[in-house]
Amino acid sequence: MARILFASSEAHPLIKTGGLADVSGSLPPVLQALGDDVRLVLPAYRTVLQRLPVLPIIAELMLPGITAPVRILETMLPQTRVPVWLVDSPAHFDRDGNPYLGPDGHDWPDNAARFTVFARAVVELAQNRAGLDWRPDVVHCNDWQTGLVPALLAQEKKRPGTMFTIHNMAYQGLFPRQTFDSLNLPEALWHWQAVEFHSQLNFLKGGLAFADWITTVSPTYAQEIRSADFAYGLEGVLNHRVERLRGILNGIDYSAWDPAHDPLIPHHYSATKLEGKKKNKAALQGQFALPVKPDTPLLGLVGRMVEQKGIDLVLAVLPELLQQPVQVAVVGTGAARFEQAFRDLANRYPDKVGAFIGYDEGYAHLLEAGADIFLMPSRFEPCGLNQLYSLRYGTVPVVRRTGGLADTVIHTDAATLADGSATGFVFDAANPSALLVAIDQALALYRRPEAWRQVMQAGMRRDFSWEQSARQYQELYRQLP
Numbered sequence: 001m002a003r004i005l006f007a008s009s010e011a012h013p014l015i016k017t018g019g020l021a022d023v024s025g026s027l028p029p030v031l032q033a034l035g036d037d038v039r040l041v042l043p044a045y046r047t048v049l050q051r052l053p054v055l056p057i058i059a060e061l062m063l064p065g066i067t068a069p070v071r072i073l074e075t076m077l078p079q080t081r082v083p084v085w086l087v088d089s090p091a092h093f094d095r096d097g098n099p100y101l102g103p104d105g106h107d108w109p110d111n112a113a114r115f116t117v118f119a120r121a122v123v124e125l126a127q128n129r130a131g132l133d134w135r136p137d138v139v140h141c142n143d144w145q146t147g148l149v150p151a152l153l154a155q156e157k158k159r160p161g162t163m164f165t166i167h168n169m170a171y172q173g174l175f176p177r178q179t180f181d182s183l184n185l186p187e188a189l190w191h192w193q194a195v196e197f198h199s200q201l202n203f204l205k206g207g208l209a210f211a212d213w214i215t216t217v218s219p220t221y222a223q224e225i226r227s228a229d230f231a232y233g234l235e236g237v238l239n240h241r242v243e244r245l246r247g248i249l250n251g252i253d254y255s256a257w258d259p260a261h262d263p264l265i266p267h268h269y270s271a272t273k274l275e276g277k278k279k280n281k282a283a284l285q286g287q288f289a290l291p292v293k294p295d296t297p298l299l300g301l302v303g304r305m306v307e308q309k310g311i312d313l314v315l316a317v318l319p320e321l322l323q324q325p326v327q328v329a330v331v332g333t334g335a336a337r338f339e340q341a342f343r344d345l346a347n348r349y350p351d352k353v354g355a356f357i358g359y360d361e362g363y364a365h366l367l368e369a370g371a372d373i374f375l376m377p378s379r380f381e382p383c384g385l386n387q388l389y390s391l392r393y394g395t396v397p398v399v400r401r402t403g404g405l406a407d408t409v410i411h412t413d414a415a416t417l418a419d420g421s422a423t424g425f426v427f428d429a430a431n432p433s434a435l436l437v438a439i440d441q442a443l444a445l446y447r448r449p450e451a452w453r454q455v456m457q458a459g460m461r462r463d464f465s466w467e468q469s470a471r472q473y474q475e476l477y478r479q480l481p
């Protein structure tokens with residue numbers, strides 16, 4: 001058994017902007033079930049506190065660089081027995097808006113200070129200096145918001161082991177040198193082998209340079225980030241530390257994402273009882289004001305509308321695709337230009353395109369359950385959870401061969417149809433014509449109901465539960481100094 005302090009900037013169902021929350025909300029309970037003593041530490045955002053009753057204060061910390069004390073509040077991750085420690089620093093976290101962006105959609109100007117305070121609090125907890133009589137063996141950090149934790153811990157004489165998991169190399173937490181000066185960080189960290197990156201402060205680099213283990217969320221992404229195309233300048237650090245770099249595929253939480261008992265969908269179904277899927281399709285068409293047509297292929301997309309997700313590729317193929325008898329439903333939020341483009345398409349083709357621009361858990365589940373085909377043509381994808389949900393929901397994914405998409409979807413061709421392994425459609429080039437070819441292949445298979453059902457069912461039967469991946473993390477925890 002190991003004692004693990006799991007530090008993250010989001011965790012479902014307390015606070016979520018994307019897949020990091022799904023992982024932080026579902027891996028810790030599985031580690032606990034496998035025998036580890038896990039505590040989750042998160043910032044006490046206003047929205048988290050509003051959701052919970054008044055919480056006990058279990059510790060008060062004085063941290064360098066700020067005058068007000070920071071309090072640690074304690075709760076449990078809902079529906080689990082995993083303790084959660086919330087780092088309560090009202091000046092940094094008690095505000096409306098998203099964890100990273102203000103209401104204007106721009107990064108909070110004090111993000112560096114916010115996640116420095118969070119990291120320092122994690123360090124105090126990790127060093128058992130908060131008076132809680134608990135000393136972790138491992139501090140498991142996630143993404144740039146926790147990048148300073150391994151860096152600060154490395155300055156201590158005696159410390160727990162550290163693991164840093166990369167969920168996305170595109171967000172590094174980059175700030176000017178003056179910001180570094182204002183944060184009162186140890187001067188030794190301003191070094192090319194520490195957080196200095198081309199004269200800027202790079203939080204992610206702190207994690208990569210100092211963690212005892214670096215992991216990322218799929219084996220293919222672990223290879224990809226060793227090249228400049230995927231690592232944006234940090235490939236050198238990763239290649240230098242390649243002995244300590246591993247790829248462990250994310251699992252998914254089937255208690256939340258299984259069409260057989262998903263509380264957020266109107267009709268339950270499974271690989272052997274597919275009837276409910278047709279009813280969900282009708283419900284989805286109804287919700288999105290599309291004509292209820294059982295035989296028209298319905299293509300869906302859920303996700304952050306950003307460059308990463310290949311949204312521009314989808315927008316580029318739609319004018320041609322919409323000449324065919326298809327329907328398209330999207331749920332997402334992100335770059336204003338992408339949001340507007342989908343609104344415009346929905347106005348122009350009200351019988352064919354339905355768009356919900358915003359964040360809505362219920363719609364995300366209904367779309368997975370009701371669509372026939374799921375589009376995920378990401379330019380890069382560290383793991384991706386939506387294609388895994390799609391597989392489980394019998395919504396055949398069309399994905400680009402990158403990162404976790406390449407590791408989880410098996411392309412349909414004569415050979416994979418014959419051996420029963422086909423689960424979706426995979427294309428290579430990040431351009432609209434390659435995406436269109438893959439969509440056309442999917443539409444052609446859709447017209448062969450028996451073959452289509454076979455591919456749906458093969459995907460639904462794949463097992464991406466957490467246990468195996470959690471054991472791989474445990475294996476690495478055991479090999480720490």
Ligand code: ADP
Nearest residue numbers: 018019303304332358359360361364384385386
């Ligand atoms: P990423 O973490 O890069 O955003 P993932 O596929 O790993 O991508 O995870 C995305 C998660 O966020 C999924 O659980 C997905 O359902 C959810 N999600 C993304 N956008 C929305 C939205 N607009 N409404 C509801 N859920 C969303």
Ligand code: GLC
Nearest residue numbers: 019020167381382383384385
């Ligand atoms: C990131 C990645 C996504 C991954 C998720 C959880 O947000 O973009 O691919 O699934 O983290 O690890």
